Amino acid sequence: MSERSSKRGFASRPGDAESWIKASDIPPRRIDDAAAFTARLTIDVTPALRGRIKVAAFQRGITVADMLRELLAREFPTDTGEPS
Secondary structure (H helix, E strand, O other): OOOOOOOOOOOOOOHHHHHHHHHHOOOOOOOOHHHHOOOOOOOOHHHHHHHHHHHHHHOOOOOOOHHHHHHHHHHHHOOOOOOO
């Protein structure tokens, strides 16, 4: 009962400081883009269409969300008179 597990805890620091410091060198995920997202869009699609969308995104090497954001941005560009 008094033995400690060798598994790292949820918020524990790594054993050597060098790997902990180098971890901050990993570039953040498109934070500037993520900050712009303020709403979620839900649509109903057939299972077949959902499958085709997922396959297309996989073949392009991107996520479905990123692919659909690009598609919507292309189809509905920001007008200069509209607020961003």
